[in-house]
Amino acid sequence: MSETTNQLLENLNALAAGLFLLTAFGIVAMRQARGCLNLFIVQSLLLAASAALLGLRYGSGHLYGVAIVNVISKPIIVPWLLRRTAPAEIYTRREIDQVLNIPTALLIALALAILSYFLGQPLLNAVAPEFRGPNVPIGIAGLLLGAFTLTVRREALPLLIGLLVMENGAFLAGISISRNLPLLVELAIATDGLIIVFISGVLIRAVQKHVGTTAVGELASLKEAAAEPAAKEAAK
Secondary structure, three states, X not given: OOHHHHHHHHHHHHHHHHXXXXXXXXXXXXXXXXXXXXXXXXXXXXXXXXXXXXXXXXXXXXXXXXHHHHHHHHHHHHHHHHXXXXXXXXXXXXOOOXXXXXXXXXXXXXXXXXXXXXXXXXXXXXXXXXXXOOHHHHHHHHHHHHHHHHHHEOEHHHHHHHHHHHHHHHHHHHHHHOOOOOHHHHHHHHHHHHHHHHHHHHHHHHHHHHHOOOEHHHHHHHHHHHHXXXXXXXHO
């Protein structure tokens, strides 16, 4: 390929990575479960686009396989599994309970994104120059923002999406460093992720059916309330 074409592919990959980071911020700020899921779908498509662009840039067939697996598993199968297993009330609920308000959550998310840049520098300095792109720091940022989502959300489905965002961030960084990752490994990881989504969706449906809520704080209070009569009975 010509130098102009390579530069264009690198710029398009940087654009995809930048939009990937924006979707991570959007998931932190989003208060509707359906909106979080839609942003996760967009983020997964951007991850696949980055893998395809890097595959074209460096002539890696493995990255093409990663892109195809991600397009099939995350934007298509994961939402289908969640809609089939999780109750519809979760998607129609107006707002998701969150520990922090949106401005505070976004400020912390911005600090984590800046921190990810400094965390990624030692890793970038240890690899060859052709691996030094935006994927590593932005992938680490996605990993941290996904973990942050896990800590501030109180609903089961957004917690699951935060876990999937962490996986997306790890893959965005990984495809930049390990471009010859065997397709079998990607398929195994994707299969594990789908199994986790399926089991989580079934559990969310069961909890919603028997308890009437999937809010983590309310489930903890139900456990405490159930433990009090048992403790009084034991004291007698």
